[in-house]
Amino acid sequence: MSKRMLLIGSGPAHLEVLRSMAEGSWQGVDVCLISPSSYYEHKGMLSGYIEGIYSAEDIRVNAESLLARAGGQFIKKIPSVVYPRQKKLVCSDDTVYPFDVISFDMGESSLLKPSEGTGIERTADPLYKQIDKLKQTNHPLIIGGGTSGIEVAFAMQSYKNNRNIPGDVRLLTSDKTWNTSSPLSNRLRSLLTKRGVRVWENETADIIEDSFILTNLGNKVRNTGVLWLGGASKAGIFDASGIAADEEGRVLVQPTMQLKNFDYIFAAAGHVTGIDEFSHAKKKGSPRKQETVLAENLKRFLTDEPLEIYRPEKPNVSIISTGNQKGLRNYGPVSIHNHRHWKIKNKQDQEFIHSYT
Incomplete structure (x- = not known):
């Protein structure tokens, strides 16, 4: 029986997941990518776009196209809240998506903009x-x-x-x-x-x-x-879901890229998450890119294999x-x-x- 994996946001770690799946080494997994945009926009090239050095196509990756090669389904919606214990995600239009495993890689996206009570509305505009x-x-x-x-x-x-x-x-x-x-x-x-x-x-x-x-x-x-x-804000999806976050709205993950209390919830460390440094400090080994570790650990989790430990590379x-x-x-x-x-x-x-x- 296939397991359902939801990828929330088209950030770089999820691009790595989709590239791995497109290579055909994943079995028995139905993947859905839920995001207000089908593109990943590389923030490092936004300045060049503003000055006219790059076109819009030059600075983005078509995540929907990569997903199609992986055999997945793209859902163009804004996720609003996740119910961890029920393993359900609710979007802004009140549609509900159950899952076996879910991963967040939203980066500095409109998903994390302040909304209620701040005067800035959520937007799906690139x-x-x-x-x-x-x-x-x-x-x-x-x-x-x-x-x-x-x-x-x-x-x-x-x-x-x-x-x-x-x-x-x-x-x-x-x-x-x-x-x-x-x-x-x-x-x-x-x-x-x-x-x-x-x-x-x-x-x-x-x-x-x-x-x-x-x-x-x-x-x-x-x-x-x-x-x-x-980056993150307290009006973000983690706060709305009752998932503990710090004052900047960041949720901590373990070095396996999982939330401590919910091993079926993964997140890429960075703008929306932080690594639990205490547990990370007890581990030894070679550094790996978090995108690679997240992709590998999602695959291993779904096949009940031991997970890798993320060890940051030297900056x-x-x-x-x-x-x-x-x-x-x-x-x-x-x-x-x-x-x-x-x-x-x-x-x-x-x-x-x-x-x-």
């Missing part, structure tokens, strides 16, 4: 369409000081500067810019300010109205539209796109800002996209 509308306005506001938020702010301001579009981009982050060491954070903030971006650090959006947001420190940040790139040297085809690369206490590093990042991003097409 990020690039939201960006197309915002970049023409005078004062777009980006919420989120991670890599995606910073790169989008740089690119959107560069787009405006290069076309003499009036106004400035605004960036609100709950931590320091890029949540990193002081020297790099300071340099990023300096580059953003020099480009023309206005930055609010260590503040969160408490009240969101049509033309402004009010921060937790009482600052009123006026804007002509909001793009939420802040790669990061390159942040700063607009106008320049990249900032960090080497410990030293950072280098030039066109060469943007070219390296461009090559890496395109190789990632091509690996799933």
Whole structure:
């Protein structure tokens, strides 16, 4: 008898699951991918799209097409709540989907935007369409000081500067810019300010109205539209499902990529989840990419085989796109800002996209 597996969100870990299934090594599994979009949009290339370097097709993977090769079913809906003990998922239109195993890889998607009581409605619009509308306005506001938020702010301001579009981009982050060491954070903030971006650090959006947001420190940040790139929020699906999450809305998973209390619920660590570091610290072994471990463990779980342990790889040297085809690369206490590093990042991003097409 076949088992039913639900994949919630078309994030990169789920692309790896579908690629593995398309190779034909999975047996007795009915897979459904539930997402408001049939595409995975690579956040690392959004800045290039904003500046006109890439087309929409260049920066995304057709997850529905990959799913078809895996013999699965695509359901274009917004998941709202999961009932773990009953093994049921409910979508925003009240349709119910039972499952034997479920996996979450939503990334920085509209599934996690604040909704009720915040003034921002959930949307199934692709990020690039939201960006197309915002970049023409005078004062777009980006919420989120991670890599995606910073790169989008740089690119959107560069787009405006290069076309003499009036106004400035605004960036609100709950931590320091890029949540990193002081020297790099300071340099990023300096580059953003020099480009023309206005930055609010260590503040969160408490009240969101049509033309402004009010921060937790009482600052009123006026804007002509909001793009939420802040990752998880307490209004997300885990909170709605009564699944314990931290103050940022992130749910902890074990090093097997499973929730501690529900072994049939998996999630990719990152924007929506965090690894249980205590249990992880007790394990030894070679590092593996979480996408590979999640795909392998879903397959093993369905066949009652022992699961692998996820051990993070050593962090790669990061390159942040700063607009106008320049990249900032960090080497410990030293950072280098030039066109060469943007070219390296461009090559890496395109190789990632091509690996799933």
